[in-house]
Structure formats: C-alpha cells, structure tokens
Amino acid sequence: xxxxxxxxxxxxxxxxxxxxxxxxxxxxxxxxxxxxxxxxxxxxxxxxxxxxxxxxxxxxxxxxxxxxxxxxxxxxxxxxxxxxxxxxxxxxxxxxxxxxxxxxxxxxxxxxxxxxxxxxxxxxxxxxxxxxxxxxxxxxxxxxxxxxxxxxxxxxxxxxxxxxxxxxxxxxxxxxxxxxxxxxxxxxxxxxxxxxxxxxxxxxxxxxxxxxxxxxxxxxxxxxxxxxxxxxxxxxxxxxxxxxxxxxxxxxxxxxxxxxxxxxxxxxxxxxxxxxxxxxxxxxxxxxxxxxxxxxxxxxxxxxxxxxxxxxxxxxxxxxx
Numbered sequence: 001x002x003x004x005x006x007x008x009x010x011x012x013x014x015x016x017x018x019x020x021x022x023x024x025x026x027x028x029x030x031x032x033x034x035x036x037x038x039x040x041x042x043x044x045x046x047x048x049x050x051x052x053x054x055x056x057x058x059x060x061x062x063x064x065x066x067x068x069x070x071x072x073x074x075x076x077x078x079x080x081x082x083x084x085x086x087x088x089x090x091x092x093x094x095x096x097x098x099x100x101x102x103x104x105x106x107x108x109x110x111x112x113x114x115x116x117x118x119x120x121x122x123x124x125x126x127x128x129x130x131x132x133x134x135x136x137x138x139x140x141x142x143x144x145x146x147x148x149x150x151x152x153x154x155x156x157x158x159x160x161x162x163x164x165x166x167x168x169x170x171x172x173x174x175x176x177x178x179x180x181x182x183x184x185x186x187x188x189x190x191x192x193x194x195x196x197x198x199x200x201x202x203x204x205x206x207x208x209x210x211x212x213x214x215x216x217x218x219x220x221x222x223x224x225x226x227x228x229x230x231x232x233x234x235x236x237x238x239x240x241x242x243x244x245x246x247x248x249x250x251x252x253x254x255x256x257x258x259x260x261x262x263x264x265x266x267x268x269x270x271x272x273x274x275x276x277x278x279x280x281x282x283x284x285x286x287x288x289x290x291x292x293x294x295x296x297x298x299x300x301x302x303x304x305x306x307x308x309x310x311x312x313x314x315x316x317x318x319x320x321x
Contacts, residue, residue, distance in 0.1 A: 002086045003028040005037040005056065006079065006093035006102065011068075013039075013047050015199050016094040016155040021054040023121050023158050024092045028055065030123035033089065036060065037168065038082055040075050042068035048170055053162025057169065064175035069187060070098050073180045076105040081176070083110060088148055090127055095152035096198055097253070103152045114150040115142050117254065119157045119277060127151060135250065135269050136276030155199045156256040157277070197229045197246065202259045203275070205231030205248055209264020209285060209304060213241040218305060219263055222312045225321050231255065231275075233265045249274035263304045267292025284308065 005024040007017045021037070028035035037051070039061045051059060062078050079102065083091060091106070093099045095117040107114035119139070120130035127149040129142045144151075197203065204226065206219045216230070223230050231248040232241070248255055250273040260278035265271060267283070267290055275281070276295060283296035284304045293299045300307055315321075 001089050002034045002036050003031065003090045003092065004079075004083060004086060004088035005035065006091065006099065007037050007039045007051075007059070008094045008096060008099055009039065009041045010098075011042075013050060014094070014096075014196075015160075016096060016099070016153070018050070018054075018160045019155065019158040020092055020094050020153050021051065021056065022161045023153055024090075025055040025163075027090060027092070027121060027123045027127070031090070036086055036088075038062070038079060040067050040078055044170065048167055052165050052167040054168075055163070055166075058171050059168045060171050060173055062173045062175060066180075067175060069184055070102070071180060071182065071184070072101065072105055073182060074175070074178050075102055076109060077178055078176060079106045080109045083148055090123075091148055091150040092121065093150075093152045095154040095254075099152050103150055107150050110148065110150075112148050112150055113144045113146055114152075115144065116152050117154050118151050119154050119256070121151055121153060132277060135273035154254065154256055154277075156201065156258070197231055197248070198253050198255055200229035200255065201257050202226045202228035202261075203231045203248070203255050203257045203278070204228045204261045204263065205233065205265060205275070206236055206242075206263045206304075207233035207265030207271075208235040208239070209266075210236065210241070211264075215305070216242065218308050222261070222308055222315075225312055225316045225319060226259075228259075228261075229257075233268075233271050247274075262292050262296070263308060265292055266290045267295065 008014045034057045037056050037059045043063045044061045093103045115129045118129040118131045122128050127144045133140045204223050232246040237247045250270040254274045256277045258279045260275050261282045263284045281296040282298045283292040284300045288301045
C-alpha cells in the first residue's frame with residue numbers, strides 16, 4: 001500500500017508539485033504508508049535534489065520527448081497503470097487546469113472517488129479534504145471512505161516544508177506503447193519572466209473600470225514592481241480587452257495568492273469565486289458601494305488611474321525597483 005504523488009511539470013517542476021509533496025508526506029506518515037511519486041515529461045534531469053526532504057521513496061520517471069507536453073492519451077494510461085502496480089490507496093495531484101484534467105481522467109478510468117480543488121488534505125483513518133463551495137462562502141469537509149482515494153490540491157494553500165536532505169530513488173521507465181489520438185502541432189509559451197497566474201503569490205487584476213485595453217500598462221507596471229501576475233475580470237475579457245488566460249473567476253482561473261489587488265473590479269459573486277481565498281485582498285474602486293469592499297481586507301475608494309501609479313511609485317522606491 002502506498003501514497004502516489006503526481007509531480008506536475010512544464011519543462012521544470014512546478015511550485016505546486018512541491019506544495020503537494022509536503023501534504024502527501026504528512027498523509028503517508030499518518031497512514032503508515034510509503035510515499036512514491038510519478039514524473040512524466042521530457043527529462044527529470046538534475047531536478048532530483050529538489051525533491052529531497054519530502055520523504056519520497058521512489059520517483060517513477062517516464063522520460064521521453066513525446067511526453068514533454070501534456071497528452072491525455074499518454075499521461076492517463078501511465079498513472080492508471082502505476083496506481084494499480086503500486087497498490088496506491090491515495091493519489092494526490094495539483095488543482096491546476098492540467099492537473100484537474102489528469103486527475104479527473106484517471107479517476108474515471110479507475111472508477112474511484114475524486115475531490116477536486118482542495119484547500120486542505122489530511123489523514124484520520126481515511127483521506128479527509130476541505131474544499132470551498134458556493135463561491136468560497138462555505139468550506140466543506142469531505143471524507144473518502146473507499147480506496148483508492150484521489151484529490152487535487154489548490155496551489156498556494158500549503159507551505160513547502162522539507163525535512164532532512166534524503167533524496168528519492170529515481171526509477172526510469174520507458175514511454176509505454178500507446179496510440180495517440182491527438183497530435184500536438186504547436187505550443188504557444190508565455191514570454192520569459194511572465195508569472196503563472198494560478199500559482200502566483202501576488203496577483204493584480206483589472207476590470208471594467210480600466211476603461212479599455214490601452215490602459216493595461218498602468219496595472220502591468222505595478223505587476224512588474226511587485227513581481228505579480230496580471231489578472232482580469234470576466235467583463236474585461238468579454239469586452240475583448242485581454243485574453244481569457246488572464247480571467248479570474250467562476251469561468252476563469254481560481255487563484256489563492258498571498259496578495260490580491262482588485263483594480264476597477266466591482267466584485268460580482270462570479271469573480272469572488274476565483275479569488276475569495278486570497279490571504280489579503282486589496283480593492284481599488286471609485287464606487288464606495290462596490291461588493292468587493294465587503295470582502296476585502298483593505299479598500300481604497302478612488303480613481304485607479306490616480307491610485308495605482310502612486311502605489312507603483314511608492315512601492316518601487318521601497319522595494320528598490
């Protein structure tokens with residue numbers, strides 16, 4: 001019996017993989033099971049030392065150029081077979097767009113219970129999870145009574161804690177023979193230095209209040225100073241002012257950063273569903289009755305085109321940027 005950790009990569013191991021590893025270690029320890037992990041990608045390379053201190057016994061590395069980018073056809077079969085081989089009773093992945101699809105597909109293949117987008121995972125005689133419901137207004141405690149039990153952990157909700165420096169054993173596996181029904185023709189990668197929205201520690205978002213696409217540089221300058229990711233409300237995306245990949249909310253991405261700055265966003269319930277679990281929320285809006293002021297930790301009633309440049313200047317001087 002074991003716990004299996006799904007290590008997410010996009011060229012290199014993602015921060016969410018280390019967060020999930022910290023949680024998986026505690027679960028394995030509480031359940032008295034060994035912890036193993038699976039890596040699927042082009043090459044784990046010299047990243048093995050980064051997995052030290054998580055109590056991982058073995059990392060099963062499926063390395064091949066054809067596995068560099070996510071393929072449901074290939075990835076799902078690998079995880080499914082490994083769960084059976086290792087008699088995994090708990091499988092933990094990351095609640096990113098890629099991770100949630102992989103977990104859902106594997107759970108469907110295995111016919112097992114899956115809890116997506118968890119903000120807390122623990123073991124108490126069984127897998128217990130905490131996940132937000134109703135746009136984050138309610139936290140639901142869920143217990144899985146059957147095995148294997150699967151769960152995906154939301155990024156930025158768990159601290160990365162390493163204990164010791166013991167590195168896992170790497171067991172290299174060849175790519176399994178699989179008929180790929182889909183062929184990847186092109187990959188559009190973000191420019192170097194762009195912060196991944198769902199994993200960002202700081203997010204600065206704009207809404208209808210920015211007035212048009214020509215004003216995004218005002219928020220981008222603040223992002224550059226803070227090392228933040230740029231987000232947007234659905235209203236801004238629907239207006240064609242920015243790509244959907246930046247959308248935060250019920251029909252966009254769910255984020256849980258340490259700091260969320262909402263600029264010109266009214267704070268409709270659909271938007272709150274994507275950012276309500278942020279540790280600190282700062283709202284900047286001209287409308288003192290905007291719903292966002294009911295959930296924010298700090299609110300500034302004012303014109304964002306006056307407030308944001310002042311914040312950018314002061315923070316730039318304070319941070320030396």
